[in-house]
Amino acid sequence: GESVGLHLPTLSVQEGDNSIINCAYSNSASDYFIWYKQESGKGPQFIIDIRSNMDKRQGQRVTVLLNKTVKHLSLQIAATQPGDSAVYFCAENRAGGYNKLIFGAGTRLAVHP
Amino acid sequence: EPEVTQTPSHQVTQMGQEVILRCVPISNHLYFYWYRQILGQKVEFLVSFYNNEISEKSEIFDDQFSVERPDGSNFTLKIRSTKLEDSAMYFCASRNRDSGANVLTFGAGSRLTVL
Numbered sequence A: 001g002e003s004v005g006l007h008l009p010t011l012s013v014q015e016g017d018n019s020i021i022n023c024a025y026s027n028s029a030s031d032y033f034i035w036y037k038q039e040s041g042k043g044p045q046f047i048i049d050i051r052s053n054m055d056k057r058q059g060q061r062v063t064v065l066l067n068k069t070v071k072h073l074s075l076q077i078a079a080t081q082p083g084d085s086a087v088y089f090c091a092e093n094r095a096g097g098y099n100k101l102i103f104g105a106g107t108r109l110a111v112h113p
Numbered sequence B: 001e002p003e004v005t006q007t008p009s010h011q012v013t014q015m016g017q018e019v020i021l022r023c024v025p026i027s028n029h030l031y032f033y034w035y036r037q038i039l040g041q042k043v044e045f046l047v048s049f050y051n052n053e054i055s056e057k058s059e060i061f062d063d064q065f066s067v068e069r070p071d072g073s074n075f076t077l078k079i080r081s082t083k084l085e086d087s088a089m090y091f092c093a094s095r096n097r098d099s100g101a102n103v104l105t106f107g108a109g110s111r112l113t114v115l
Helices: none
Strands: A010-014 A019-024 A032-038 A045-051 A056-058 A062-067 A072-077 A086-093 A107-112 B005-007 B010-013 B019-024 B031-037 B043-050 B053-057 B065-068 B075-079 B088-095 B110-114
Touching (some): A010 A019, A045 A056, A045 A062, A045 A072, B010 B019, B019 B031, B019 B088, B019 B110, B043 B075
Parallel strands (some): A010 A107, B010 B110
Antiparallel strands (some): A019 A072, A032 A045, A032 A086, A086 A107, B005 B019, B031 B043, B088 B110
16 A cells, blocks of 8 residues: 655654645635545555634644645644654545545655654 | 455456455445555545445546445445556545544555556
């Protein structure tokens, strides 16, 4: 289940540092924005979502920020751990449908000890 | 923790052959999906399935593709006559009514290689 991408942007961080992964979206009509994580050999795994009428939502060690003015979404991971190493995808969803998640290009997060 | 199980993990087939990819969604889930990921590209929606019928499908999901839930546990994706460009990782996903529209549980994927 690898999502190995020859040209995936990569973010390299030191263990314990904070990570910020960014995503630009195009559809202003999306009602939800979501972050998924894909570890090597596995399928995508839900991390956190945010409704379009919010600008910030916090989870456990993660925060999602939404800037609708510039159509920008970010995922902040506090105190990054080696287990956070994965490819991270942003996705959009429009309420009222049957969950056709539209995924963006991934970003590889590499955590170094 | 409940998992979505997919088989086979890797299938190699000749162009023009039929392929069936199998999925066992989580038992109490009601919504089922297939996505695919061509190497190096985005995860793309193919089809969603609810109440024993297709609820939405993408442009990729043409008449060469079909889905079926033949019994209470399996959910299959059939490609009738494979093309080279069908080579990809195919992910099955499911969700229940209560988890929210954004929270899909994905399987580990089936890698399809068409020669």
